Amino acid sequence: MKNKNSKVATNNHVDSLLKVFICHRLPERTFKIGKWYFPVCSRCTGIYISMFSYYFFVYFVYVQYNPIIITIAFLMIIPVLLDGLTQFFGFRESNNALRFTTGLIAGLGLGILFKAMKWILFS
Numbered sequence: 001m002k003n004k005n006s007k008v009a010t011n012n013h014v015d016s017l018l019k020v021f022i023c024h025r026l027p028e029r030t031f032k033i034g035k036w037y038f039p040v041c042s043r044c045t046g047i048y049i050s051m052f053s054y055y056f057f058v059y060f061v062y063v064q065y066n067p068i069i070i071t072i073a074f075l076m077i078i079p080v081l082l083d084g085l086t087q088f089f090g091f092r093e094s095n096n097a098l099r100f101t102t103g104l105i106a107g108l109g110l111g112i113l114f115k116a117m118k119w120i121l122f123s
C-alpha cells in the first residue's frame, strides 16, 4: 500500500507538531531502509548529520570565527534554498540525493553560523 500523501508518523497530533517544527516527513522525500523510514526527510537528514558533525568537530578544535568564514557559511545555505524554492514554485522536481547533498552543505553552514553567533555573543 503506497499513498504519496500519507505521513510517516501514525499519531496525527504528534505528526502535525513534527511537520510544523521539525520536518514535513513526506514518504517520497524520506530515505527508508526496508520498510522503515528515517525520522526526517532526506534534506533534513543531511542538515542534521553535517550540523551535529560540525558541533562534534568544534568540541575538539578551536575555531576563531571571522567575516570570511561567516560569509562562506551564508553561501553554503544558498544551494538548499535554490533546490527547495525551485521545487516549491514548480520549476523542477528535486531528488533525494540532491536534497541530501544540499542539506549536508547547508547543515555545515548553519552549524558554523550558530557557533559563530554564540562565539560573537558570549566571548
Ligand SMILES: [Zn+2]
Binding pocket: 022, 023, 024, 025, 040, 041, 042, 043, 044, 045
Ligand atoms: Zn525535512
